[in-house]
Amino acid sequence: MDIQYRLEQKRKVLADFPGPRSLELAARRAQAVAAGVASSVPVYVADADGGIIHDVDGNSFIDLGSGIAVTTVGASDAAVVGAVKEQVEHFTHTCFMVSPYEGYVAVAEKLNQLTPGEHAKRTVLFNSGAEAVENAIKIARIATGRTAVVAFDHAYHGRTNLTMGLTAKAMPYKHGFGPFAGEVYRAPMSYPFREENPQITGKEAAERAILMMSKQIGADQIAAIIIEPIQGEGGFIVPADGFLPRLAEFAKENGIVFIADEVQSGFARTGEWFAVQHEGVVPDLVTTAKGIAGGMPLSAVTGRAELLDAVHGGGLGGTYGGNPVACAAALAAIDTMETQDLRGRAREIEATVKERLGKLQAELGEASIIGEVRGRGAMLALEFVERGSASTAKVPDAAATKKIAEYCLKEGVIILTCGTYGNVVRLLPPLVISDELLADALDVLEAAIRSVA
Structure with missing residues (x-):
C-alpha cells in the first residue's frame, strides 16, 4: 500500500486513562444523552486516521473496530x-x-x-x-x-x-x-x-x-x-x-x-x-x-x-x-x-492474523480458552470457551471475553465483542492499517489472552 498517514501510527496510553477531559465529557453526557445509548470505550475521540484514534486527553489507540466495519478506508481518508x-x-x-x-x-x-x-x-x-x-x-x-x-x-x-x-x-x-x-x-x-x-x-x-x-x-x-x-x-x-x-x-x-x-x-x-x-x-x-x-x-x-x-x-x-x-x-x-487494492489487503490481514492466533491456540493446547479462530479477510473472530472445553462441551466464556477486551483497551487497543453468548472477540481493522500497527495490536491481544488463560 502507498498510504501517507496524517497522524503518527503509534499507540500511547497515559497513566490517568481515562483522562480528565473524557471524564468531564462523560459527566456532561450523563445529563444530556439518553441512558439507552451505550458506548464500549470510556474515552472521547478528538482525531482519527489510518489505524489510530486519538482521544481528547492525548491517548492514542489502535483501532481494531473501524466503527463496526465502517471506516474501511480509514476515518479521514484524504480522497473522501x-x-x-x-x-x-x-x-x-x-x-x-x-x-x-x-x-x-x-x-x-x-x-x-x-x-x-x-x-x-x-x-x-x-x-x-x-x-x-x-x-x-x-x-x-x-x-x-x-x-x-x-x-x-x-x-x-x-x-x-x-x-x-x-x-x-x-x-x-x-x-x-x-x-x-x-x-x-x-x-x-x-x-x-x-x-x-x-x-x-x-x-x-x-x-x-x-x-x-x-x-x-x-x-x-x-x-x-x-x-x-x-x-x-x-x-x-x-x-x-x-x-x-x-x-x-x-x-x-x-x-x-x-x-x-x-x-x-x-x-x-x-x-x-x-x-x-x-x-x-x-x-x-x-x-x-x-x-x-x-x-x-x-x-x-x-x-x-x-x-x-x-x-x-x-x-x-x-x-x-x-x-x-x-x-x-x-x-x-x-x-x-x-x-489501493483493499481486497488484497484484507486477504493479507487474514493471513497475518490467522497465522499468529492459530499458533497461539495450538500452543495453549487442549486447555486453551480459544475455541475457534475464524472469519474471512479482515472480518475475523475468536470464540472463547471455558478452559478445557474447546474440544468437548465448548462452554461459552463471556467473562473471559470481557476481561480480554478490557485488558486490550487499557493497553491502547480497541476491540469489539459480539456473539449470541457474548463470548466472541471480533477484529475489524481498517484495511489501511499498517503492518507494524497490526503487529503491535496482535502483541497486545496475545498478551491479553495469555493473561486471562
Whole structure:
C-alpha cells in the first residue's frame, strides 16, 4: 500500500486513562444523552486516521473496530475528505425525490457494476443498514405478492421494528420493545463450531433449514430469505461451504427472493467486494451500508431490475436517502478501495492474523480458552470457551471475553465483542492499517489472552 498517514501510527496510553477531559465529557453526557445509548470505550475521540484514534486527553489507540466495519478506508481518508469538501461547497441537500442530482445516479451505477451477477440491476439509496433491510423486504413482498420472511438463528439485521423481528438476539436489541412485525420466521443456521453433529456438511445444514421452511411455512408463502453471508453481531459465524449456495438454489426453485445482507461484510471487508462471492452465490437483492461511504451515512438495496422496478412510483425513498455529500464520499471511498487494492489487503490481514492466533491456540493446547479462530479477510473472530472445553462441551466464556477486551483497551487497543453468548472477540481493522500497527495490536491481544488463560 502507498498510504501517507496524517497522524503518527503509534499507540500511547497515559497513566490517568481515562483522562480528565473524557471524564468531564462523560459527566456532561450523563445529563444530556439518553441512558439507552451505550458506548464500549470510556474515552472521547478528538482525531482519527489510518489505524489510530486519538482521544481528547492525548491517548492514542489502535483501532481494531473501524466503527463496526465502517471506516474501511480509514476515518479521514484524504480522497473522501476532499470529495466531501468539494460537494458541500455546492450543495448539502436537495432531496433526490424532489430535485435529483448526478451523485445518486453515479453511486447506483457503481453498485450495479460491483454487486454479483450479470443481470440487469437497479439500486435505491437510504441512510442506514436497517433502512436498507426493511426496504429489501418491502421490495420482495410487492414483487412476489407473498408476505412470509425467513431469517436465521444468530442473525442481526437492525433496530427498527421489522428488523428487530428479523434479529435473533433479545438483549439488548429486542428486550421490552415488542410486539414486532408479523410473518417473520427463523430457520436454523449453519454454525460449524457449535453443530451437535460436527460431520454435518453445509448442504445438509441447508436441507435442515429448507425442511423447516417447507413444513412450517410453505415455500409458496415465502417472499424472501434474508441472511448475512458471514453473520456479524451473532458471532462472525461463517457457514459451512455449500450452505449459502443450496439456500439460493432453493429460493430460485420456489420463486423466493434471496437477500444477502452485506451491511457488515461488504466492500472489500472479507477479501472480495461481497462475502457471497467466496462461494459464487448471486443474490436477488443485496443490502449494503457501513463501509460504503467512508463514514458518511449511506445504505443501498441493489438487485434484479424486475424486482426493484415492481414497486410503484413513490413507493421507495426517504428525505435523506442518497444525500449528495454521502454519495460523494461513497464514490471516493470505493475509488480508494480499488486503487489501493483493499481486497488484497484484507486477504493479507487474514493471513497475518490467522497465522499468529492459530499458533497461539495450538500452543495453549487442549486447555486453551480459544475455541475457534475464524472469519474471512479482515472480518475475523475468536470464540472463547471455558478452559478445557474447546474440544468437548465448548462452554461459552463471556467473562473471559470481557476481561480480554478490557485488558486490550487499557493497553491502547480497541476491540469489539459480539456473539449470541457474548463470548466472541471480533477484529475489524481498517484495511489501511499498517503492518507494524497490526503487529503491535496482535502483541497486545496475545498478551491479553495469555493473561486471562
